[in-house]
Amino acid sequence: MNRASLHFVLAALVAIALPLFMRSGTLASEVLIFAMAAAACNLLLGYTGLLSFGQGIFFGLGSYAAGLTLLHTSLPLGAALALATIAGAVAATGVGWLSIRRQGVYFVMLTLAFSQFFYFLAYTFKDVTGGDNGLLNIPRPAIGPFALGESWAYYAFVAVLFLLVFAALQRVASSTFGRTLLAIRDNEERARAIGFPVRLFKITAFAVSGAVTGLAGALHALLIGVAPLSSIEYHMSESILIMTIIGGSGNLFASVLGAGFYVIVSDLLSSIWPRWLLLLGGLLVVVALFMQKGLWGLLERLVEALQNGRKSPVEAPVRPESEGRSI
Amino acid sequence: MIYLFQLVNGIGLGMLYFLLAVGLSIIFGLLHFVNFAHGAFYLLGAYLVYDMTERGVNFWAGLLLAPVVVAGLAALTEAVLLRRIYHLPHTFHILVTVGLALMVQELVIILWGPVGGNVSPPDVLGGVFMLGDFIYPQYRLFVIGLTLVLAIGLWWLLEGTRLGAVVRAGSESTDMVSLLGIDIVRVNTAVFALGAGLAGLAGALAAPIRGVEPFMGVEALGIAFVVVVIGGMGSYTGALIAGLLVGIVQSVMATLWPEGARLMIYLGMGLVILTMPRGLLGRA
Amino acid sequence: MSTQVPILAADNLGVRYGSFVALSDVTLSIRPNTIHSVIGPNGAGKTTLFHALTGRVRASSGRISLNGRDITHVSDDKRVPLGIARSFQVTSLFQNLSVRENLRLAAQGRTPLQALAPWRGVDPRGGALAVADEVMERLELAHVSERAAGELSHGQQRRLEVGMAVAAKPRLILLDEPTSGMGIDDVEAMKALIRDLGRDHTVLFIEHNMGIVMNISDTVTVMRAGRVLVEGPPALVRDDPEVRRAYLGNMITGDIA
Numbered sequence: 001m002n003r004a005s006l007h008f009v010l011a012a013l014v015a016i017a018l019p020l021f022m023r024s025g026t027l028a029s030e031v032l033i034f035a036m037a038a039a040a041c042n043l044l045l046g047y048t049g050l051l052s053f054g055q056g057i058f059f060g061l062g063s064y065a066a067g068l069t070l071l072h073t074s075l076p077l078g079a080a081l082a083l084a085t086i087a088g089a090v091a092a093t094g095v096g097w098l099s100i101r102r103q104g105v106y107f108v109m110l111t112l113a114f115s116q117f118f119y120f121l122a123y124t125f126k127d128v129t130g131g132d133n134g135l136l137n138i139p140r141p142a143i144g145p146f147a148l149g150e151s152w153a154y155y156a157f158v159a160v161l162f163l164l165v166f167a168a169l170q171r172v173a174s175s176t177f178g179r180t181l182l183a184i185r186d187n188e189e190r191a192r193a194i195g196f197p198v199r200l201f202k203i204t205a206f207a208v209s210g211a212v213t214g215l216a217g218a219l220h221a222l223l224i225g226v227a228p229l230s231s232i233e234y235h236m237s238e239s240i241l242i243m244t245i246i247g248g249s250g251n252l253f254a255s256v257l258g259a260g261f262y263v264i265v266s267d268l269l270s271s272i273w274p275r276w277l278l279l280l281g282g283l284l285v286v287v288a289l290f291m292q293k294g295l296w297g298l299l300e301r302l303v304e305a306l307q308n309g310r311k312s313p314v315e316a317p318v319r320p321e322s323e324g325r326s327i
Numbered sequence: 328m329i330y331l332f333q334l335v336n337g338i339g340l341g342m343l344y345f346l347l348a349v350g351l352s353i354i355f356g357l358l359h360f361v362n363f364a365h366g367a368f369y370l371l372g373a374y375l376v377y378d379m380t381e382r383g384v385n386f387w388a389g390l391l392l393a394p395v396v397v398a399g400l401a402a403l404t405e406a407v408l409l410r411r412i413y414h415l416p417h418t419f420h421i422l423v424t425v426g427l428a429l430m431v432q433e434l435v436i437i438l439w440g441p442v443g444g445n446v447s448p449p450d451v452l453g454g455v456f457m458l459g460d461f462i463y464p465q466y467r468l469f470v471i472g473l474t475l476v477l478a479i480g481l482w483w484l485l486e487g488t489r490l491g492a493v494v495r496a497g498s499e500s501t502d503m504v505s506l507l508g509i510d511i512v513r514v515n516t517a518v519f520a521l522g523a524g525l526a527g528l529a530g531a532l533a534a535p536i537r538g539v540e541p542f543m544g545v546e547a548l549g550i551a552f553v554v555v556v557i558g559g560m561g562s563y564t565g566a567l568i569a570g571l572l573v574g575i576v577q578s579v580m581a582t583l584w585p586e587g588a589r590l591m592i593y594l595g596m597g598l599v600i601l602t603m604p605r606g607l608l609g610r611a
Numbered sequence: 612m613s614t615q616v617p618i619l620a621a622d623n624l625g626v627r628y629g630s631f632v633a634l635s636d637v638t639l640s641i642r643p644n645t646i647h648s649v650i651g652p653n654g655a656g657k658t659t660l661f662h663a664l665t666g667r668v669r670a671s672s673g674r675i676s677l678n679g680r681d682i683t684h685v686s687d688d689k690r691v692p693l694g695i696a697r698s699f700q701v702t703s704l705f706q707n708l709s710v711r712e713n714l715r716l717a718a719q720g721r722t723p724l725q726a727l728a729p730w731r732g733v734d735p736r737g738g739a740l741a742v743a744d745e746v747m748e749r750l751e752l753a754h755v756s757e758r759a760a761g762e763l764s765h766g767q768q769r770r771l772e773v774g775m776a777v778a779a780k781p782r783l784i785l786l787d788e789p790t791s792g793m794g795i796d797d798v799e800a801m802k803a804l805i806r807d808l809g810r811d812h813t814v815l816f817i818e819h820n821m822g823i824v825m826n827i828s829d830t831v832t833v834m835r836a837g838r839v840l841v842e843g844p845p846a847l848v849r850d851d852p853e854v855r856r857a858y859l860g861n862m863i864t865g866d867i868a
Contacts, residue, residue, distance in 0.1 A: 051418055098597060101604040105361045105417060106560065109552040110600065116549035117593030124586045176719060176726040176733050183716050186705040193665070193703070194775060195691030195720030200727065208729055234545050238425060245422055278433035284426030288412060288419040 004170050007253035011035075011166045014256055015159040025151030026223060031263045032155075032162040033219045038243040038255035039169050040212035045241075046249030047173060048205045049185035054095050054111035055240040057118040058088035058210040060232025062217025064122070067135040067227035077141045077148075081218050088214015089207045091118075096206025100199055115237045122232045134228035138221055148222075158219055165212055169252055172208055181205055213240075242280075246287055248294025257295045331461060333578045339467050339536075341574025342474035343529045347547055348554035349481065349566040350525035356561035357494050357518045360409070361417060363424035365526050366548030367431035372397050372527030373534040373543060374435055377446050386449040390531050397527025402520035410515065428544065436541050443540030470532050477528075478567065485563055494518055526551075553596045559606040568607060616679055618643040618783050618813050619664065619695075624673035626656075626663050633659040634837045637673070641783065641830075646809040648824045649817045651834035657817045658700060660834070661787050664815075665697045666690045677783070691720050696779035698772045700787040700817070706761030710752055710771060713760050714743035717778035742778055750774045750804070766797035773804065777812075784808060786816035790823065802827060825849060 014035075018028040037059055044050040062084035069080040099110040122129045129135060140148050148154045172178050184191045184198055192198050221227040230236065239262065247258020269276035291298060351365045372393045379389035404427065412419055447453070448466035456463045485491035493514050530547070537543070554573055558565025573592050580588040599606065617640035626634040634656045641647050649657050662668035664675060666687035675683045677693055685693070696717075705713050718739035719726050734740065747753040750770050755763060760771060769789060776784050789805065790798045798820065806827045808814055818824050824831060824845070831848040833840040841851045848854055 045418075051421065098600050101600055102556070105355070106556060108361065108417070108421065109556055113549060113552050113556060113593055113596055116546075116553075117590065117597065120587075120590040120593060124590050171732075172729040174733075175729055175731050177729040177731065179712065179733065180716065180719070180723075180726045183705050183708060183712075186707050187703060190699075190703045190705065190775070191716070192688050193667070193691075193697060193699070194717045194779060195688050195696075196716075196723045196726070197686075197688050204727060204729065234549070242422075242425070245418065249418075275433045275437055277429050278437070281426040281429030281433065284422050284429070285408065288415065288423045288426070292415070292419065 003251070004174060007251060008163075008167060008170060010253050011256055012163060014260065015163060018159075019152065019155065025155045027263065027267055029151070029155045029158045029223050030220070030267075031260050032158050033216050033223065034240070034243060034259040034263050035256040036162055036165050036219075037213050037216040037240045038247060038259040039166065039252045040209040040216070041240050041244040042247075042249055042252055042255040043169060043172065043181075043209045043212075044205055045244055046251070046254075047178060047181045047185060048202060049188075050100075050202065050205070051108050051241070052099075052111045052206075052209070053108055053237050053241060054099070054115045054118075055209070055213050056232055056234065056236030056238075057095060057115050058092050058213035059217035059220070059236055059240065060118065060122065060227075061087045061091050062214030063221035063227035063231045064129055064135065065214065066218030067138045067221050068128070070139050070141065070222075071135065071137070077143050077222075081215060084218030085211045085215045088217065089211035092206040092210020092213070093203060096203045096210075100202045100206075112234070112237070115232075115234055119229075119232050119234065122229060129227070129229070132229055134226045134230075135221070136226055138225050138227060140222050140225065154223065158223075161215070161219065165215065166252065166256075169208075169212065173252060177201070177204070242284065246283075246294055248296030250293065250296055254294055254296035257299070261295060329582055330579065332463065333582050334575060335463060335471070336467065336581075337575030337578030338571060339471045339474075339574070340578055341571035342471060342478070343533050343570075344550055344554050344574050345478065345567050345570030346474060346525045346529040346532075348551045348558065348570055349563060350522035350529075351551045352522075352555055352558075352560055352562065352566050353485070353494055354519055354522035355555075358413065358515055360413065360420050361424070362519075362522070363421055363548065364404075364427040364431065365424075365523070365551055366544035366546070367428040368397050368401060368523040368526035369530035369533075369547040370435060370541070370544030371400070371431060372530030373446075373539045374439055374530075375527070376531040376534045377444060377539045378439065380446055381444075386447075386535075390528075393531040394524045394528035397530075398520040398524030401523030402516050405516045405519040409519070410512070428548075432541055432544060439539075439541075441541060443538060445538045446534040448535040466535055470536070473532070481525075482563060490514070490517070550592070553592055557596060557599050557606055559608045562608055565606065565608045615642055617641055618678055619815070620676050621660075621664065622674045622676075624660075624663055624675065625671045626659050626668055627671040632837055634663060637834075637837075637839055639832060639839065639842075641813060641815055643782075643813050644809075645829040646805065646814045646816070646827055647830045647832065648828040649815065649832045649834060650819070650821075650824055651840070654836075655834040656837040657834055658787060659837075661697065661785055661817065665695060665785060688720075688723065691779055691781075692722065694782035695785065696776040696781035696783075697785040698776045698787055698789060700791055702768045702772050704760040704768060704771060704775070707759055709757050710760055710763070711740075711743050711747065711756040713771060714746050714774055714778045715739045717775040718742035718746075718780070721779050742780065746774050746778045749777070749807075751800075766793055766800075769793055769797065769801070770804070773801075773808075777808065781812065783813045783815065786814065788817050788819065790818065790820050798823070 015032060018031060022028045037055060041052065041055050044052045065084040065087040066080045069075050069083050095111065095114050099107050099114065102110055123131060140154065142148060143157060146153065146157070148157050180191070180196055180201055184196070184201060188198055217231060220231065243258040243262040244255050246261060247256070248254035266276065266280070269279060287294065347369060351362060354360060354362050375393035375396055376389040379392065380386055408423070412423055452466040452469050454465050456465050456468055485494060550573065554566060554569045557572065558569030576595055577588050577592050580591040619641040621637055621639040624634060624637040625632070637660060649660065651657055659668065663670050666685060670683055674681060677695065682690060682693065705716065725731070747756055750773070752767060752771060752774065755767060760768065763771065773786060773789055776786065786805065790801050793801065802823045805814060805816065805823070809827065828845055830842065831845050832842045833848060833854050841848055841854050
């Protein structure tokens with residue numbers, strides 16, 4: 001079995017295992033929704049070398065697009081999701097096109113500034129977005145013969161989409177396109193010298209990333225029945241980026257780990273202590289200092305340790321931590 | 328007359344943005360380090376003044392102490408944590424400083440609550456200034472005056488002193504600084520503290536104007552980035568021009584279209600990027 | 612021969628960086644299927660000339676044409692499909708990718724837009740991969756095909772650097788100091804390789820090793836201070852008094868084969 005198929009099997013196992021280990025279908029759905037968003041972020045960070053602080057833009061626009069479609073038109077669910085995907089892709093094309101005019105830290109600052117721009121846009125046009133309150137009472141219509149009202153039914157729908165999206169992203173990553181992105185990440189100057197229009201490739205990567213993130217945003221809005229202002233806020237961009245980095249930027253499955261860890265741990269901590277972000281902040285520092293390959297790197301070291309000699313059973317207790325689904 | 332009022336307002340706001348951005352800019356210039364915790368230092372400066380005036384400490388003492396405390400904390404952070412990560416890729420600089428910013432924000436909420444509050448300007452400056460039809464709060468005039476003096480002092484520090492020479496040389500090449508026989512480790516700490524202290528001072532000065540709330544740090548970070556993108560990182564003049572520009576645009580728009588004032592800042596940035604990808608001063 | 616249309620021609624080419632003039636009034640014409648070298652002391656503008664010819668640096672004045680077509684304003688990446696490929700003086704590879712993948716990418720660069728479709732896989736039989744394998748054979752890199760470029764020896768990296776240009780199947784190949792930093796054995800192999808490339812390409816190369824220059828070039832252009840000093844066949848250039856002065860007399864030693 002090659003690496004890509006192994007990772008797909010792992011992703012499928014996560015989708016199957018979540019209902020077995022978790023009591024809340026809503027939380028389980030949230031894990032997979034953010035796994036999509038983080039994997040899309042990773043296509044930029046890990047494959048193209050672009051650290052985007054603007055993923056919340058596409059997530060938020062996806063939420064609004066789906067919400068507006070379902071509230072104001074009689075279009076079916078599929079159309080709402082498709083429109084959200086398109087909204088994410090279009091916005092990402094624009095943001096990417098402008099942001100990659102500058103490189104390095106300027107690029108990062110631009111993406112952050114654009115995320116502020118879209119936040120104020122959503123905040124200013126209250127008639128459309130509901131402003132501070134968000135778009136309320138978004139319905140969750142059936143898809144064909146399947147009703148999605150019940151939380152685990154919706155989870156099943158999300159899980160199917162998650163696996164489709166994951167497989168599609170894997171396909172993108174291993175295509176000539178994805179391999180060119182890796183080359184651009186490695187040595188942009190050489191990529192241009194051998195004939196690749198680097199900017200066009202970066203913008204396309206943005207469009208793909210934005211499309212998936214828009215879809216994730218739409219699924220999230222349907223999950224909670226609201227398209228809140230917080231979906232397009234700075235903190236959404238920040239969270240998606242954090243999930244991606246905590247998971248590890250080396251492969252797409254790492255982002256699933258990162259999202260799972262972040263969503264579950266934040267749910268757990270926030271129910272214990274409302275100021276849990278303090279601990280998260282500390283965790284980020286720890287990750288940067290000691291865990292630069294993220295959870296995936298930790299998992300790799302663990303597997304290696306287990307293979308190299310079973311003489312140290314002391315390591316066994318570390319195990320559940322790395323998967324982060326001990327609930 | 329309303330436009331003159333807003334223009335003067337914009338200059339005051341712009342000078343605060345300048346302080347904020349120039350701090351970010353000199354840190355990056357010397358350390359090649361993007362400080363995502365810069366907004367947190369601004370936040371801290373504002374809350375320190377708020378706390379001290381609430382406790383009955385003289386406003387002037389608070390205004391003096393707040394940036395000093397912020398600079399001290401920043402120096403400590405640099406010495407204990409940040410210098411260990413300079414050699415890592417930018418991703419990890421961002422991760423660590425985002426983490427620090429989150430921690431500061433949550434600490435502020437723990438210590439002072441999630442709601443925020445107001446800071447009264449000192450009694451001496453509580454009144455208004457009148458010149459014919461033109462009526463203007465004295466405190467805001469004081470802010471403009473003080474920041475102008477600071478801007479001149481800072482210019483002198485960067486252009487006329489040994490430290491300034493090192494900062495400017497450092498942005499060219501760190502090796503050269505080592506060749507000059509200067510203890511670069513200490514200069515790094517000092518410059519980081521200076522940059523953070525400027526952000527703290529901007530926060531402290533802003534507190535009586537816009538009040539304090541725990542999320543003002545994020546907004547300040549966004550503004551500082553816009554100013555630096557427009558003006559050019561590492562450029563004093565760029566930060567000054569772009570800061571004033573952003574401040575004035577925001578103020579004037581506040582009259583024309585109150586809800587959209589902050590939106591216009593970012594729209595303006597988009598236009599600059601579209602027409603002048605390298606920013607106003609055209610540096611790489 | 613001189614009536615032939617040059618494959619690449621530069622007319623009064625100039626490059627300025629601010630007030631610094633890096634290149635001025637360079638007129639150059641490269642005849643097809645020849646090996647043409649550019650020599651000159653450091654700072655003569657050789658690499659700038661390459662940058663201008665490949666489009667990495669914009670020409671401030673003058674005109675560049677490829678087979679009679681004006682390409683002065685064509686961007687660097689778009690010159691590759693037109694048939695210009697280059698190597699760098701300082702090795703610039705995809706360090707983390709395998710040798711085969713480096714060459715496959717370089718071959719793909721000829722038709723870059725094909726790679727823009729995110730669903731299209733890498734064709735395992737034909738196209739770019741076949742070119743990569745062919746180039747690996749020619750450059751004797753087949754035995755390290757799966758190794759990351761960053762792990763190769765210096766000599767191998769320099770050869771791969773040249774291979775990146777070859778894989779684009781160019782008509783004109785520009786090599787910027789292909790032997791820089793090489794040991795004596797590797798230099799001989801590179802000399803043989805360049806001569807071999809000259810059989811099916813037009814080669815323009817910058818070189819400091821006069822042994823190679825005088826040995827295998829059909830034409831030599833000598834540059835100094837951003838201008839062309841002398842141009843002609845090796846024997847003529849070697850005996851030119853101006854060139855001897857520029858090189859302080861004794862640096863040109865290589866034999867003419």
